[in-house]
Amino acid sequence: MARALAELRAARCVAIPTETVYGLAGDATSGEAVARIFEMKGRPRFNPLICHVSGLEMARRIGVFSDPALALAKRFWPGPLTLVVPLQADAGIHDLVTADLDSVAIRQPAGASCAIIGSLGRPLAAPSANRSGRISPTTAAHVAKEFPGESLLVLDGGSAEVGLESTIAKVEDTRIVLLRPGAITVEELTQASGLPVELAQSGGPVQAPGMLASHYAPDAPVRLDVFACPAGASLLAFGDETEKDRREAVRSVNLSERGDLREAAANLYRMLKMLDEHGARLICVEPIPEKGLGMAINDRLRRAAAPRD
Ligand code: TXA
Numbered sequence: 001m002a003r004a005l006a007e008l009r010a011a012r013c014v015a016i017p018t019e020t021v022y023g024l025a026g027d028a029t030s031g032e033a034v035a036r037i038f039e040m041k042g043r044p045r046f047n048p049l050i051c052h053v054s055g056l057e058m059a060r061r062i063g064v065f066s067d068p069a070l071a072l073a074k075r076f077w078p079g080p081l082t083l084v085v086p087l088q089a090d091a092g093i094h095d096l097v098t099a100d101l102d103s104v105a106i107r108q109p110a111g112a113s114c115a116i117i118g119s120l121g122r123p124l125a126a127p128s129a130n131r132s133g134r135i136s137p138t139t140a141a142h143v144a145k146e147f148p149g150e151s152l153l154v155l156d157g158g159s160a161e162v163g164l165e166s167t168i169a170k171v172e173d174t175r176i177v178l179l180r181p182g183a184i185t186v187e188e189l190t191q192a193s194g195l196p197v198e199l200a201q202s203g204g205p206v207q208a209p210g211m212l213a214s215h216y217a218p219d220a221p222v223r224l225d226v227f228a229c230p231a232g233a234s235l236l237a238f239g240d241e242t243e244k245d246r247r248e249a250v251r252s253v254n255l256s257e258r259g260d261l262r263e264a265a266a267n268l269y270r271m272l273k274m275l276d277e278h279g280a281r282l283i284c285v286e287p288i289p290e291k292g293l294g295m296a297i298n299d300r301l302r303r304a305a306a307p308r309d
């Protein structure tokens with residue numbers, strides 16, 4: 001923790017554990033630190049980053065919180081919810097973080113990363129700690145593999161509890177726009193804020209990199225909604241075996257044998273990586289129910305299966 005703080009104060013990046021996925025963190029007020037994040041990820045410049053805060057007080061120094069935004073923060077922070085709100089006039093956040101927008105994405109993560117932000121006294125910009133377009137890391141070992149040969153300090157916080165990136169909700173006056181589905185569901189957002197939730201339209205200007213058609217991609221091609229795995233393919237199964245044919249798979253792992261979506265989300269990226277590492281030529285995925293957390297899982301899987309450049 002002490003070394004991490006020293007690195008961050010020197011405008012260098014540190015990989016931090018959060019409950020969603022590991023983040024590649026840098027001081028959000030330092031242009032040098034933020035530029036390093038983009039450099040390390042090899043990420044297109046138009047993507048703004050999430051500011052991670054240690055609490056509501058720090059959040060309100062950088063963002064303007066309406067009553068519904070406040071209600072959401074109080075209900076779900078620390079936790080897997082990112083709120084996009086208007087940027088404060090004197091926020092002090094580097095404009096590389098906001099991509100020069102007049103809004104800012106803010107989240108209070110749980111655990112060790114929250115403690116570090118508190119000690120630093122400044123927000124941390126942190127995208128997922130993977131190279132652009134690849135699967136988000138859910139363990140410290142995954143992070144280390146993404147950045148071999150670079151002297152990156154990785155704080156090991158064990159396996160990420162949620163395993164999927166945060167829900168991103170843009171809070172407007174009369175509605176919430178869901179920019180990225182995640183562990184906090186549409187129903188929970190409506191319940192806590194009293195506002196209707198609308199899904200962001202795809203095809204417009206890019207608002208979240210998770211909205212790029214091909215993203216979160218493993219090395220092997222991915223085929224979805226498979227009931228009978230073809231010969232030679234690797235299988236990402238879900239649920240018990242009754243109505244599915246798994247006999248031809250060369251390798252098979254199960255996201256959740258008991259059909260639990262929370263368990264499946266936590267396993268998703270790790271298992272995709274595992275199949276990749278065993279040299280999968282094709283990854284077939286069994287159907288995942290499109291409800292609750294299943295929406296977020298399917299969103300990531302559709303991007304993993306999308307045609308690539
Ligand atoms: O779970 C997470 O959110 C992880 C952990 C590390 O916190 N972080 C993460 O960051 O997934 P990243 O950079 O991969 O995704 C940040 C998302 C992007 O999709 C970006 O476009 C969106 O937040 N975003 C940031 N600022 C925005 C803004 N002002 N308006 C709309 N979207 C914004």
Ligand code: MG
Nearest residue numbers: 127128136209
């Ligand atoms: Mg990412």
